[in-house]
Structures are given as C-alpha cells and as structure tokens.
Amino acid sequence: MPFINVGETLKVSGKWVTHPDYGEQLKVELYEKLLPETTEAIEKYLASGLIKGVGPATAKKIVKKFGDQALHIISHHPQRLAEIKGINMEKALKIGQAFEEQRGLRDVVLFLQEYGISPTYSAKIYKTFGPDTIEEIKKNPYRLSDEIFGISFKTATA
Incomplete structure (x- = not known):
C-alpha cells in the first residue's frame, strides 16, 4: 500500500487470502487514512516525517503545547505554531501548508x-x-x- 507511513492510522477493507509462501494475509481492496486522536498517536504521526518541517523534536514540542488539539491547530491556525520556541512564523505557515497538501492527496486517493x-x-x-x-x-x-x-479513456469515463 503506497503512501503509508509509520505512525498513521488506517481503516482497511479486503479479504483474507492464503499466500503460498507467506501464509494468511489481508488482501486490501480499499483503505482510508484516519487522523490520530490521542496525544501519543498524534506525536508519532507528526514525528513520522510525513509533514515537511516536522521531525521528532518538533512533534514533541507541538504536542506538549497543544495536546490533542495539535492537528486542529496545524490545520486551522498554523500561525499559532510560532508560539513554540524554535518555530518562527514562516516555518509555522510552511508546516500548515504541508499538512494541507497531505490532506489534499489523501482526499484524492x-x-x-x-x-x-x-x-x-x-x-x-x-x-x-x-x-x-x-x-x-x-x-x-x-x-x-x-x-x-497510463489512464485510459475507459478508466476516465468509468
């Protein structure tokens, strides 16, 4: 499954199949990325490198400051990230933009x-x-x- 990173939470649907070499596996037909809800999961998600400009240390600071509202702050009020020592306004806005780009890709998928x-x-x-x-x-x-x-006319008109 492409575009899956450590720290992300997924909702998957599919069926169980038996692979001749690897045994029982879930053959995923659809998946949806869910935003994490707990502070621990939010920190892992942010620390995963998925959002440009946020590594483990920055993720820890963001979650310490905003708790379980961290993703809401990043999405709707990214300028508030500048309240954290080491994050200036330019970096705060870039983090917000990177987060929205990831959301856009997820919605398209x-x-x-x-x-x-x-x-x-x-x-x-x-x-x-x-x-x-x-x-x-x-x-x-x-x-x-x-x-x-690689996208055929038939696929485009489906």
Missing part, C-alpha cells in the same frame, strides 16, 4: 479509489492538478486520459 484508480496513479493525478484535483476531474474527467500517462 479516497475519491479515485471508487473508480478503481490506484493510489500510485492518484498521486500522479494530484501532482498534475494540485489542490483542485477533485473539482477538475468532476468538471472534465476526460482530462485524465489526455494528461496522465
């Missing part, structure tokens, strides 16, 4: 899963269309076959 488009292609599509990906696809799904190598 979930949206495109319904149409059988893999997370790998979803990332390519997001890279091409940016934060307005879902709106652009809804307006004109044929752009996928025109602009994304």
